[in-house]
Structure formats: structure tokens, C-alpha cells
Amino acid sequence: MKQLSELKLKVLDLLKEDARRDPSLLATLLGVTSEEVTEAINELEEDRVIVKYATVINSSKLDDEKVTALIEVQITPERGRGFEAIAERIYLFPQVMSVYLMSGAYDLLVEVEGRNLKEVASFVSDKLSPLESVLSTKTHFILKKYKQDGIIFEDPEEDRRLLISP
Amino acid sequence: MSENTQQSSQENNQSMTNYLAPRVREIQPSGIRRFFDLASGSKDIITLGVGEPDFITPWHVREACVYSLERGYTSYTSNAGTPELREAIGEYLYNSFDVKYNPKDEILVTVGGSEAIDLALRALIEPGDEILIPVPCYISYSPIVAIGGGVPIEIETNAQDSFKLKADQLLDKITPKSKVLILNYPNNPTGGIMTYEDWLPIAKLVEENDLIVISDEIYSELTYGQKHVSFASLPGMKDRTILVNGFSKAFAMTGWRMGYACGHPELIYAMLKIHQYTVMCAPVMGQVAALEALKNGLEEKNHMVESYNQRRRLVVQGLRDIGLSCHEPEGAFYAFPSIQSTGLTSDEFAQRLLMEAKVAAVPGNVFGAGGEGFLRCSYATSVSQLSEALNRMGQFIHKLKQG
Numbered sequence: 001m002k003q004l005s006e007l008k009l010k011v012l013d014l015l016k017e018d019a020r021r022d023p024s025l026l027a028t029l030l031g032v033t034s035e036e037v038t039e040a041i042n043e044l045e046e047d048r049v050i051v052k053y054a055t056v057i058n059s060s061k062l063d064d065e066k067v068t069a070l071i072e073v074q075i076t077p078e079r080g081r082g083f084e085a086i087a088e089r090i091y092l093f094p095q096v097m098s099v100y101l102m103s104g105a106y107d108l109l110v111e112v113e114g115r116n117l118k119e120v121a122s123f124v125s126d127k128l129s130p131l132e133s134v135l136s137t138k139t140h141f142i143l144k145k146y147k148q149d150g151i152i153f154e155d156p157e158e159d160r161r162l163l164i165s166p
Numbered sequence: 167m168s169e170n171t172q173q174s175s176q177e178n179n180q181s182m183t184n185y186l187a188p189r190v191r192e193i194q195p196s197g198i199r200r201f202f203d204l205a206s207g208s209k210d211i212i213t214l215g216v217g218e219p220d221f222i223t224p225w226h227v228r229e230a231c232v233y234s235l236e237r238g239y240t241s242y243t244s245n246a247g248t249p250e251l252r253e254a255i256g257e258y259l260y261n262s263f264d265v266k267y268n269p270k271d272e273i274l275v276t277v278g279g280s281e282a283i284d285l286a287l288r289a290l291i292e293p294g295d296e297i298l299i300p301v302p303c304y305i306s307y308s309p310i311v312a313i314g315g316g317v318p319i320e321i322e323t324n325a326q327d328s329f330k331l332k333a334d335q336l337l338d339k340i341t342p343k344s345k346v347l348i349l350n351y352p353n354n355p356t357g358g359i360m361t362y363e364d365w366l367p368i369a370k371l372v373e374e375n376d377l378i379v380i381s382d383e384i385y386s387e388l389t390y391g392q393k394h395v396s397f398a399s400l401p402g403m404k405d406r407t408i409l410v411n412g413f414s415k416a417f418a419m420t421g422w423r424m425g426y427a428c429g430h431p432e433l434i435y436a437m438l439k440i441h442q443y444t445v446m447c448a449p450v451m452g453q454v455a456a457l458e459a460l461k462n463g464l465e466e467k468n469h470m471v472e473s474y475n476q477r478r479r480l481v482v483q484g485l486r487d488i489g490l491s492c493h494e495p496e497g498a499f500y501a502f503p504s505i506q507s508t509g510l511t512s513d514e515f516a517q518r519l520l521m522e523a524k525v526a527a528v529p530g531n532v533f534g535a536g537g538e539g540f541l542r543c544s545y546a547t548s549v550s551q552l553s554e555a556l557n558r559m560g561q562f563i564h565k566l567k568q569g
Contacts, residue, residue, distance in 0.1 A: 014476075028483050029549065031475035130304075150532075159547075163526050164202040164215035166305050 004049070007032065008040045012032070012049070016150075020052040024070050056126075058153045060145070068113050068145075069120045071128065072106040072138040083107060090146050106138070123138070187313055189336070196305045197532025199288045201516065205526045211349045212555045214543040215526040217280060217354060219418040219499075222465045223455070227417065230458035232453050243450050245442040246434075247275025247426070251453050254460040255426055255495040259411075263386065263396040274438055274450045275456075279384045279412040279425035284310050286348070286380045286408045291316040296343040300331045301534030303504075304354045304382065319344070322536040325493045325504060329358030333367035340375050347377050349397055352385035355533045355542035356502045357408065357495020362395045369400045378433075379407045385423075385498040387416035389469060392496060398428070399454075405430045408437075415498075416467050417459040428563055474499050477545040484556035486564050494503070499546045502530065506539040508566050516541060523562040525555050539560040 004012075007030065014026055023037040030037070044050045059065050078085050083101055090110055091099045098111040110128070114120035120139070129137055145153055183191065205211060221227075246252065252269035260266050267273050276282040285308070291297065293315040299307050301320045308318035321339050323329045331349070351360045360368075372379055381397040398407040412425030427437060441447075478495065485492045485503045492503035505515045512529035519525050521540075530540030545552060 021549075025480070025549075026552070028480050031479050042275075138539060159220065161216045161220070162202065163205040163211060163213045164198055164528060166196065166198050166216045 004044075005035065005040070008044055008049075011037060011040050011044065012044070015050070015053075056149050056151050060144070060153070064115075066113050067117055067120050068111065068129060068142045069124075070140045070142065071110045071112060071124060072102075072140070073108040073110055073128065074135040074137075075107045076133045076135060077107075078133060089131060090128065093127060094124070095120075095127075105134075176566065184200055189315065191451040193309050193312060196309075198305055199470075200526060201526075201528060201532070204510055204517065205520055208520060208524065208526075211520070211524050211526050211552050212547075213526040213533065214545070214547065214552075214555055215528050216544050216546060217500075218301070218420040218546065219415060219470065220546045220548065221418040221470055223417065223419050223422070224248065224459070224463055226457045226462055227419070227459045231455040234454040235451060239450055239454060241450065243447045243453060243566070246438055247274070248450075248453050248457070250427075251275055251457045251460075254457055255428075257394075258460050259409075259428065263399055264385075265396050265398045265409065265428070267428045268431075269411075272483065273430055274427045274434050274435055274441060275429060275453060276412075276425045276441065277445055277448050278414065278423040279410050280306060280380060281423075281441070281445065282408075282410040282425050282427035282437075283380060283382060285309060285440050286376070286410065286429075286433075287314050287316065288348055288440055288553070289433065289436040290378060292345075292474065294343065296341060298336065298339055298344055298347045298377070299424055299534075300335075300349065301349075302329070302353075302355055302530060302537035302540070303350045303534055305532060305534075307348050307350070312455075315352065315453060317343070320535050322534075323356075323358070324536055325356075325491075325502075325540075326335060329353060329356035329502070330360055330364050330495050331368060335370055336368060340371070340377075344375060344377060346380060346381045347372060348382065352389055352394065352497020354385065354498050355500050355528070355537070355540075356493075356499045358396065358493075359389055359392060359497040361392060362400075365397060365400050366393060369397070369403050371405060374400060377406070378464045380410060381407050382410045384410070384412050385404070385415050386411060388471060388499060389470075389476060389497040390478060394497070399512050408433055413456050413459055416471065417456075417463050419455065422455055423564045424452045424456045426446060474545065477547075477549060480549065480552055481545040484552070485559075488556065488560040489567075490563070501543045501545060504541050505541050510566075512538055512540060519559065519562055522565075523558040525558050525562075 010030055011026060014021060021138055023034045026037045027034040077083050087099055090096055094111055095112050097113050097116060100109045102109050112120055112123055124137055124139055167348050252273045255273055256269040287310055291314040295316045296319045297311045297316045298319050298321055300323050312320040319339050321335050323331055379397055383396060386394040398409045399406045408427055408429040411428050413419040481501045482492050485501055490503040492501055495501050506514060512531045516527055516529040528542040530537035530542060
């Protein structure tokens with residue numbers, strides 16, 4: 001893994017706050033040229049440090065609210081390939097949003113999204129549990145999201161400062 | 167209010183005026199206050215008018231205060247502040263600005279930097295003393311001097327010199343009555359700073375003319391490029407200087423009102439006497455929070471400074487792009503562009519900008535001589551708000567040019 005330059009780290013910080021900032025704004029903020037920023041972003045994309053520019057959606061504000069579950073999965077690792085093969089089997093399902101290998105009481109943490117409770121339940125019973133190396137699953141439905149990806153979902157508090165102050 | 171009561175309250179006002187001390191009666195309300203009243207009636211305003219961080223005090227600082235309240239820390243502290251806090255302040259000043267103060271008798275914790283300045287002036291001023299104040303500057307110095315019976319003498323600095331104080335400007339204003347020089351660098355409203363080399367001739371004059379310096383260094387953490395040089399750190403200046411600083415700007419703690427003064431034990435002792443007879447001590451919860459800020463808040467402070475620096479570039483560049491000349495502010499969080507090219511006065515420009523473009527900024531003339539023709543734009547606000555404000559200002563100026 002190579003050391004990222006200071007410029008790249010700062011670009012990442014600023015894009016993490018708001019991915020829609022264009023290179024000329026970033027250049028002004030950082031006191032460098034647009035070309036330098038564009039080059040840094042291109043390299044970050046090529047090296048897959050920046051993987052995607054995503055939108056964080058507070059789905060509780062939408063009518064078609066989705067159901068999300070976190071599933072603890074215990075697994076028998078495969079000889080030679082450990083957890084890799086089964087992790088791949090699982091993450092290829094489109095319902096699966098994220099897969100983490102965990103330390104502790106279980107092996108994989110799988111985040112699954114569905115249109116409703118039933119859809120998630122049938123994914124677990126029909127797809128996930130029957131996999132040969134899966135020993136057990138424990139499904140936890142998310143009741144409410146307060147914060148995701150570092151972003152607090154509550155409406156931002158208004159600026160309490162006076163309009164003019166010394 | 168009924169007509170009758172209004173009338174009687176007016177009568178009262180008229181008759182009570184006679185009781186007021188003339189030096190208080192003659193003080194004008196600050197231009198900022200006047201402009202604030204104007205702005206608060208308007209809606210959908212983007213404000214570049216605030217002189218305080220847009221960050222909230224870091225959570226660990228707030229949490230330390232909450233925890234101390236839970237444990238019942240609610241009593242008076244020693245007049246000068248808790249020994250732990252004074253020690254931490256001493257250590258911080260030594261590490262950051264290379265000035266060494268004895269926490270026992272050279273550091274006084276105050277209710278904001280403002281109280282420290284007031285105490286220093288009250289301890290020093292005799293009626294008729296002349297107090298030298300480089301301007302434009304923070305709005306409170308002249309009125310506090312006047313309340314204390316002193317005579318504020320303004321020294322005008324200018325944009326060509328990046329609003330630095332020049333030795334010849336200072337020398338011009340020194341008379342046998344000169345007693346105190348009030349310094350405010352990094353400067354509110356200009357963003358000007360002073361380097362070591364800039365300070366040396368000033369320090370020489372201070373020594374030659376036997377002046378005492380009150381150095382308000384509240385923005386000391388907010389410099390971009392050059393590290394702040396404390397006036398007290400200059401050769402021979404420590405004993406002549408009352409260093410004033412606080413937590414408001416560096417740690418986003420304006421509402422806590424936590425500040426401090428450092429200086430020669432005899433000066434601090436004099437200030438302590440006034441302090442103990444007026445406020446007793448700074449609030450204990452504020453002192454707990456301030457201690458936590460000094461012990462564990464430096465990393466977050468650095469992050470805030472980096473963020474201000476980014477916005478500084480955005481605002482200065484943006485102002486220049488819309489045709490306003492703007493000297494490079496190297497400290498605090500204000501840009502101070504000239505609006506002279508528009509032909510409007512600071513007041514006219516700021517009022518029309520507020521009414522027509524819904525952007526609030528402070529007219530430069532409220533900060534004293536030399537501020538006329540300028541506008542204070544605080545960049546302690548989010549990048550998106552700043553971008554929108556610059557956008558609106560650009561359209562406003564375009565409209566002005568088209569007449």
C-alpha cells in the first residue's frame with residue numbers, strides 16, 4: 001500500500017464531506033491549481049481509493065421505506081481459502097449491501113436490504129442459511145437509523161449565532 | 167404600550183439621564199449593535215457578520231463540564247482561577263508561544279478576554295492618560311478606555327501595509343501623556359498579523375517611551391502561514407506587557423466567557439483586586455471546560471484552523487473575482503475588502519447589500535478610523551454558505567456597476 005500525498009488526503013477529506021465539490025472549488029480551498037486537484041482525483045480513482053461517489057439517503061423520509069437487517073453468520077471456513085469463497089458467494093447476492101469479516105462470536109456480518117420484512121426473511125431462509133458452510137444465522141432488523149457513514153440523520157440544528165456580532 | 171405609559175416612560179428616561187455619569191452618557195452604542203438591529207428584521211439572510219466560530223464547542227469539552235456538574239462541582243473557585251487551569255494555561259503559553267508565566271501569581275483567569283482588558287485598563291488608567299490604539303480594531307477598546315476616564319488615541323493603519331502597525335505611525339501619536347498601547351494582532355476586523363521583525367521597532371518605542379502594552383491575542387491560534395508572535399515574547403517586553411487571551415476563538419467557546427490575563431505579578435495582583443470585588447471568580451463550569459480544552463483539545467483546534475484556512479482562500483479569491491480589492495488576511499477569520507471602487511460608503515454598501523442581496527456583513531467604519539471604505543466579512547461559516555454569499559455579492563456588484 002503506498003503512502004498518499006498530503007494533497008490527496010486533503011482532497012479525500014473534502015470529498016468525504018461533500019462529493020459534489022468540483023475540482024476548481026477544491027483547488028481554491030486548498031490553495032493549489034485545478035489541474036493538480038484533477039490529477040489527484042484521477043489517480044485516486046485509478047487506484048480505487050475512491051471507489052464510488054454515493055448519495056447517503058435517509059430512507060425514513062421516503063414513502064417506500066426499505067427494511068434493513070444485520071445478520072450475524074457463523075461459518076465453517078474452507079480449506080485453503082478460509083472465508084474468502086463463502087464471503088464471495090454471499091456478497092454476490094444483490095440484496096446484500098455489505099459483508100464484513102468479524103472477530104468475536106460470529107464470523108461474517110451481512111447487511112441485507114429488502115422491500116419488506118418478508119423479503120429479508122425469505123432471503124435468509126432460502127438463500128443464506130442453506131449454504132453448505134453456513135452453520136447458523138442471527139437476524140437483527142434495524143428499527144431506526146440515527147447515523148450512517150458519519151452522517152447524523154436528524155435535521156441539522158439551526159445556527160444559533162446572532163446575525164451580527166463583534 | 168399605551169400612549170400614557172409611553173409618555174411617562176419617556177419622561178422617566180429624560181429625567182433619569184441627568185443621573186448618569188457624563189462619561190457613560192456620552193458613550194455611543196456600537197455601530198455593530200445598530201447594524202445588528204437592521205439585520206435582525208430581515209429574512210433569508212446569509213451572514214458574514216459573525217465574530218465567532220461556526221463550530222460548536224468540541225463534545226469532549228462539553229462532556230467534561232456536564233460530568234463535573236453531575237459530581238457537584240458548583241462552588242466558587244479561588245479568585246485567580248483553579249490552580250490546575252492556571253498551570254495548564256502556563257504550560258500552553260510556553261509550548262505554543264514561548265512565553266513563561268508563573269501560574270501562582272502571573273496568571274489570572276477572567277470572564278472572557280473582555281473582562282481581562284477591562285481589568286487591565288481599570289488598573290492602569292488615571293484620568294487624562296492617553297491610551298494608544300491602532301485602528302481599525304475590535305470595537306470595545308475605545309469605549310472601555312473612555313469609561314475608565316482615559317483618552318483613546320487612535321493610530322490609523324492602512325491596507326497598503328496589510329494593516330500592520332508601523333513604528334512611525336506610533337511615534338507620531340506618542341505624547342508625554344501616553345501610558346498604554348493596546349495591541350490586537352491577529353486583528354479583528356482586518357485579519358492583519360505582525361511578524362517578529364514587524365514587532366522589533368514597536369518594542370523599541372515601547373521601551374523608550376515607558377509604555378505598558380495590553381496585548382489582546384485572542385486570535386493567536388488563527389494564523390495562516392506564519393506562527394503568531396506574542397508581544398510578550400519579545401526581548402525585554404514580558405514585564406511591560408499584559409497578555410490577554412482566551413478560549414472563545416481557538417476552541418469555539420465564545421458563550422462560555424473564559425479568558426485570562428498574564429503579566430508582571432504586581433500588575434496581575436492589581437487586576438485581581440478589581441476582579442475579586444466585581445465577579446469573585448470565573449464560573450467553575452467554564453473553568454472545568456477550559457481545562458479539558460487545553461488538555462485534550464489541541465487536535466480538534468488544528469482541524470478547525472485548517473478548515474478556516476480553506477474558507478479564507480475561498481473568500482479572498484471570491485472577493486477579488488467579483489472585483490473587490492482585498493489584502494491577504496493572514497490571521498483571525500475575517501476578510502476586509504475595500505468597497506471604495508463602488509463609490510458607496512461602508513454604511514451604504516452594507517445596508518444595500520443586506521436589503522438587496524440578503525448578505526449581512528459589517529461596515530468597516532464601525533471599527534474606527536481607516537475602516538471607512540471597507541467591509542468586514544467573516545468566513546466562519548460553511549463553504550456552501552460562503553459560496554452562495556459570494557454569488558449574491560457578485561450579482562449585487564454587477565448591478566451597482568450597471569447603475
